[in-house]
Amino acid sequence: xxxxxxxxxxxxxxxxxxxxxxxxxxxxxxxxxxxxxxxxxxxxxxxxxxxxxxxxxxxxxxxxxxxxxxxxxxxxxxxxxxxxxxxxxxxxxxxxxxxxxxxxxxxxxxxxxxxxxxxxxxxxxxxxxxxxxxxxxxxxxxxxxxxxxxxxxxxxxxxxxxxxxxxxxxxxxxxxxxxxxxxxxxxxxxxxxxxxxxxxxxxxxxxxxxxxxxxxxxxxxxxxxxxxxxxxxxxxxxxxxxxxxxxxxxxxxxxxxxxxxxxxxxxxxxxxxxxxxxxxxxxxxxxxxxxxxxxxxxxxxxxxxxxxxxxxxxxxxxxxxxxxxxxxxxxxxxxxxxxxxxxxxxxxxxxxxxxxxxxxxxxxxxxxxxxxxxxxxxxxxxxxxxxxxxxxxxxxxxxxxxxxxxxxxxxxxxxxxxxxxxxxxxxxxxxxxxxxx
Amino acid sequence: xxxxxxxxxxxxxxxxxxxxxxxxxxxxxxxxxxxxxxxxxxxxxxxxxxxxxxxxxxxxxxxxxxxxxxxxxxxxxxxxxxxxxxxxxxxxxxxxxxxxxxxxxxxxxxxxxxxxxxxxxxxxxxxxxxxxxxxxxxxxxxxxxxxxxxxxxxxxxxxxxxxxxxxxxxxxxxxxxxxxxxxxxxxxxxxxxxxxxxxxxxxxxxxxxxxxxxxxxxxxxxxxxxxxxxxxxxxxxxxxxxxxxxxxxxxxxxxxxxxxxxxxxxxxxxxxxxxxxxxxxxxxxxxxxxxxxxxxxxxxxxxxxx
Numbered sequence: 183x184x185x186x187x188x189x190x191x192x193x194x195x196x197x198x199x200x201x202x203x204x205x206x207x208x209x210x211x212x213x214x215x216x217x218x219x220x221x222x223x224x225x226x227x228x229x230x231x232x233x234x235x236x237x238x239x240x241x242x243x244x245x246x247x248x249x250x251x252x253x254x255x256x257x258x259x260x261x262x263x264x265x266x267x268x269x270x271x272x273x274x275x276x277x278x279x280x281x282x283x284x285x286x287x288x289x290x291x292x293x294x295x296x297x298x299x300x301x302x303x304x305x306x307x308x309x310x311x312x313x314x315x316x317x318x319x320x321x322x323x324x325x326x327x328x329x330x331x332x333x334x335x336x337x338x339x340x341x342x343x344x345x346x347x348x349x350x351x352x353x354x355x356x357x358x359x360x361x362x363x364x365x366x367x368x369x370x371x372x373x374x375x376x377x378x379x380x381x382x383x384x385x386x387x388x389x390x391x392x393x394x395x396x397x398x399x400x401x402x403x404x405x406x407x408x409x410x411x412x413x414x415x416x417x418x419x420x421x422x423x424x425x426x427x428x429x430x431x432x433x434x435x436x437x438x439x440x441x442x443x444x445x446x447x448x449x450x451x452x453x454x455x456x457x458x459x460x461x462x463x464x465x466x467x468x469x470x471x472x473x474x475x476x477x478x479x480x481x482x483x484x485x486x487x488x489x490x491x492x493x494x495x496x497x498x499x500x501x502x503x504x505x506x507x508x509x510x511x512x513x514x515x516x517x518x519x520x521x522x523x524x525x526x527x528x529x530x531x532x533x534x535x536x537x538x539x540x541x542x543x544x545x546x547x548x549x550x551x552x553x554x555x556x557x558x559x560x561x562x563x564x565x566x567x568x569x570x571x572x573x574x575x576x577x578x579x580x581x582x583x584x585x586x587x588x589x590x591x592x593x594x595x596x597x598x599x600x601x602x603x604x605x606x607x608x609x610x611x612x613x614x615x616x617x618x619x
Numbered sequence: 620x621x622x623x624x625x626x627x628x629x630x631x632x633x634x635x636x637x638x639x640x641x642x643x644x645x646x647x648x649x650x651x652x653x654x655x656x657x658x659x660x661x662x663x664x665x666x667x668x669x670x671x672x673x674x675x676x677x678x679x680x681x682x683x684x685x686x687x688x689x690x691x692x693x694x695x696x697x698x699x700x701x702x703x704x705x706x707x708x709x710x711x712x713x714x715x716x717x718x719x720x721x722x723x724x725x726x727x728x729x730x731x732x733x734x735x736x737x738x739x740x741x742x743x744x745x746x747x748x749x750x751x752x753x754x755x756x757x758x759x760x761x762x763x764x765x766x767x768x769x770x771x772x773x774x775x776x777x778x779x780x781x782x783x784x785x786x787x788x789x790x791x792x793x794x795x796x797x798x799x800x801x802x803x804x805x806x807x808x809x810x811x812x813x814x815x816x817x818x819x820x821x822x823x824x825x826x827x828x829x830x831x832x833x834x835x836x837x838x839x840x841x842x843x844x845x846x847x848x849x850x851x852x853x854x855x856x857x858x859x860x861x862x863x864x865x866x867x868x869x870x871x872x873x874x875x876x877x878x879x880x881x882x883x884x885x886x887x888x889x890x891x892x893x894x895x896x897x898x899x900x901x902x903x904x905x906x907x908x909x910x911x912x913x914x915x916x917x918x919x920x921x922x923x924x925x
Contacts, residue, residue, distance in 0.1 A: 392702035399669040
C-alpha cells in the first residue's frame with residue numbers, strides 16, 4: 183500500500199512541476215519581489231530631473247531670500263503683484279504667494295499650481311518655508327544659528343538583544359523582524375489558499391473524469407487522498423526552497439554592490455572582531471543592524487526550518503479539508519459555499535497577524551499562534567521576534583496533532599464523497615458522512 | 620467452473636432499491652453480458668463487483684472465496700464515463716494505471732508500448748486526452764484496462780462512442796482476450812453485440828435478475844413455434860394443406876416465383892407431419908424455425924416484467 187501512495191505522489195508531483203504555470207511563478211515571483219523592493223529606489227534615482235519653476239510673490243519681503251534652488255525646484259522672485267503674477271506665470275509650475283504675516287501666522291502662505299500638485303514638491307516647499315520662518319524667528323529672538331543647530335538632535339536607540347553571553351555580535355532590528363513577519367505570514371497565507379484550492383480542484387477533476395472510479399477499486403480512498411495531498415505538498419516545498427535559494431543568492435551577490443560604503447566598512451570591522459558598540463556606520467546604523475540580523479545564520483536558519491515546518495503542517499491541515507470539500511461536490515462552483523468555513527480561519531489569521539506584528543508577545547498573539555487553524559500564519563509572524571522556543575514547539579506539535587485528527591475526518595468524508603454525484607451536499611451532509619461505518 | 624459468483628446482492632439507496640436479491644454466476648473463460656434497460660442497476664452491480672461500493676446484503680465470491688481488495692487489482696474495470704486524466708500524456712497515463720495495479724515501471728512501459736503498437740497508435744504516446752476524440756480516448760481507456768492482463772475484465776458499455784470499424788476491432792480484441800483465458804463481463808444495450816460476442820447473459824430489470832443463461836439456450840427456449848417457409852407453388856393450396864394443424868401468419872409472393880409464408884404450428888402438432896403434407900402439395904425450398912433475436916427477447920421480457 184505504501185508503494186501505491188508513492189506512485190500517486192510521483193504522478194501529482196511530476197504533472198504539477200512540468201506545468202508552465204509552475205515554472206513561471208517559481209521563477210517570476212522572486213524577480214517580481216526584487217523589483218517591488220528596489221523599484222522605489224531606482225525610480226527616485228532615475229526619476230525625471232526636469233526642474234519646476236516657481237514664481238514667488240513675497241509680500242513679507244524677508245522669506246524669499248532663504249529659499250534655495252535645488253535640481254528639482256527653481257524659485258524665481260517676482261516684483262509683480264499677485265493678481266498679475268497669477269496670469270503672467272501661468273506656464274510656470276506654480277506661483278507661491280508668501281503673505282505679509284507669515285512669520286507670526288504660519289498659514290499665511292499660498293501655492294497656486296497650474297497643473298496637478300506633486301506631493302514631493304509641496305513637501306519641499308513646505309519644509310523650506312518652515313526653515314525660513316524659523317531663521318527669521320531666531321533673528322527676532324536673537325538666537326544664534328549655531329545654538330539652533332546644536333538643539334536639533336534626534337535620538338535613535340540601538341536595540342540590542344539582552345543575552346548573557348555576547349556571542350550574538352549582531353543587533354536585533356525590530357524593523358527587519360517586522361518586515362520578515364509580514365513576508366513570512368503572507369507566504370503562509372498564499373500557500374495555504376493557493377495550494378489548498380489546487381488540491382480541491384484536482385479532486386473535483388478526478389471525480390468528474392471518473393479517474394477516481396478506476397483508482398478506488400485498487401487504492402484505498404485514504405491513500406488516494408494522502409497521495410494527492412503529499413504530492414501537492416512536495417511541489418509547494420520545492421517552490422519555497424527554490425525561492426529561498428534564489429533570495430539567498432541575491433543577498434550574497436547583489437547586496438554588497440548596492441549597500442552604502444560606510445555600512446560595508448562597518449561590517450568589515452565587525453567581522454574582524456570589533457565589538458558592535460564601537461562600530462560607527464553613521465546614519466545607517468539601522469541598516470547595518472538589519473543586515474547583520476539577516477546574515478546571522480543561526481537566526482535565519484531557524485526561521486527557514488520553522489517556515490518549512492509550518493508551511494508543510496499548515497498545508498496538510500488545510501489541504502485535507504479542501505480535499506474533503508472537493509470530494510463532496512461536482513464542480514468548483516458548488517464548492518464555494520462549503521469552502522467558506524475553511525477560508526474564514528485563514529482570513530482571521532491574517533487580521534490577527536497585523537496586530538501581532540505590533541506586539542508579538544500579547545495574549546492575542548500567543549493564543550492565536552496556538553490554535554491550530556490560525557497558528558501557521560500567526561506563528562510565522564511571531565517567529566522573527568525570537569519568541570521562546572517552547573511556544574514554537576508547542577504550536578507546531580498542536581498543529582501536527584490536529585492534522586492527524588482532521589485528516590482522519592476528511593478521509594471519511596472523502597471516501598463517501600467521491601462516489602456521490604448529482605446533488606449538492608451541505609455541511610451537515612459532510613458531517614453525517616463522517617459517521618458512516 | 621464459475622469464476623465469479625454473485626449471491627443475493629441487495630443494494631438500497633435512500634428512496635429506492637438499486638439491486639434486489641440479485642444472484643448470478645459467471646463461468647470462467649466466458650463472455651458474460653449484463654443487459655437491462657437504463658436505470659436497471661447494471662452499473663451498480665459492476666461497481667459492487669469492483670468493491671467501489673458495498674452491498675447492503677449478499678456477497679461476491681471470486682474463485683469460491685469472498686472477494687478482497689487485493690483481488691480487485693486483478694480486475695480490469697472500464698467505467699462507462701471514461702476515467703482518464705485530461706492533461707496527462709497518454710503513454711504516461713497507461714504506465715501510471717498499470718503501476719497502480721501492481722506492475723513494475725519497466726514492465727508497465729513495455730506492455731503499454733506493445734498495446735499502443737497493436738492498436739496502431741504509437742504516435743499518440745505523448746498526446747493528451749484533450750487532443751483526442753471520444754472514440755480515440757476510449758481505445759486508450761481499453762488499453763489501460765487490459766494492460767495488467769487481468770483474469771477478470773469488466774466493461775461498462777464498451778461499445779458506446781465507437782464507430783463500426785473500431786467497434787469491430789474492440790469486439791475482436793475482447794474475443795481474443797477470452798481465448799487467452801480471461802473472463803469478461805460487460806454491460807450493454809447493444810443487442811447485436813450480445814449475440815455476436817456473449818456466451819451468457821443476465822437480464823436485469825427493475826433491480827431484479829429476470830433472465831439468466833446461455834445465449835443460444837435462451838434464444839431457443841424462447842422459440843414460439845413459428846416457422847418460415849419458402850416454396851414454389853400456389854399460396855391457396857398451401858393454406859388449405861396446413862389448415863387444422865397451423866395458422867398462417869403471413870403470405871408473400873415474389874416475381875421470381877418463390878413465395879414465402881410464416882406459419883405458427885399448434886403445440887400439439889408434429890412438425891414432421893406438417894413438412895410431409897407441405898412437401899406433397901408445394902415445392903418446398905426452405906423450412907426454418909424463427910428464433911427470436913436477443914432484441915425481441917429483451918423487449919418481451921422487459922414488457923412482461925411490468
